[in-house]
Amino acid sequence: MNKAFANLLHRPVIFNSLELASKHFQNSLLTFYREPEAVAVIDEAFREADLQMNPLDAYSLYSLVRMQASVPGSMVEIGMYRGGSASIICHLKGDKKFIGFDTFEGLPRRSEEDEK
Numbered sequence: 467m468n469k470a471f472a473n474l475l476h477r478p479v480i481f482n483s484l485e486l487a488s489k490h491f492q493n494s495l496l497t498f499y500r501e502p503e504a505v506a507v508i509d510e511a512f513r514e515a516d517l518q519m520n521p522l523d524a525y526s527l528y529s530l531v532r533m534q535a536s537v538p539g540s541m542v543e544i545g546m547y548r549g550g551s552a553s554i555i556c557h558l559k560g561d562k563k564f565i566g567f568d569t570f571e572g573l574p575r576r577s578e579e580d581e582k
Contacts, residue, residue, distance in 0.1 A: 489520055504528050507557050517550030527551055531558045540565060545573070 489512075508524045511517040517524060531554065534541070540563040543552055552566050 507554055511550040511553045515548045515550035515553055517554075518547055519551065524551075524554065528554055528558065531555050535560050535562070542567070545569075 504525060507528060508517070508521060511524065512521075519527070531541070535558055541555055541559050542565045543555060544567045546552055546566045546568040549566070552564070556564055
């Protein structure tokens, strides 16, 4: 891709428009192919908490949490932003305990110590 085209695509107005179009397209795919309850839970997370993942990733989260709901133990989320993914988790967790952690500043950079 040439540099001028890349710069054009990354302008906020164009980039945000493309991102919104992509989310609408993915949401349409979910509505067509997936169960209505999952679509409703994901839509609610987008509306109420400004969920910061695309709809197909949100469906992956939904599926993973649903599969883990019968495994003993608590559910934990690290990095919560506005709680969009937490709302999906809490919808499916049943009577499990849910614990959410957030640093409010992001995670520190990896160091050599982390590699060990």
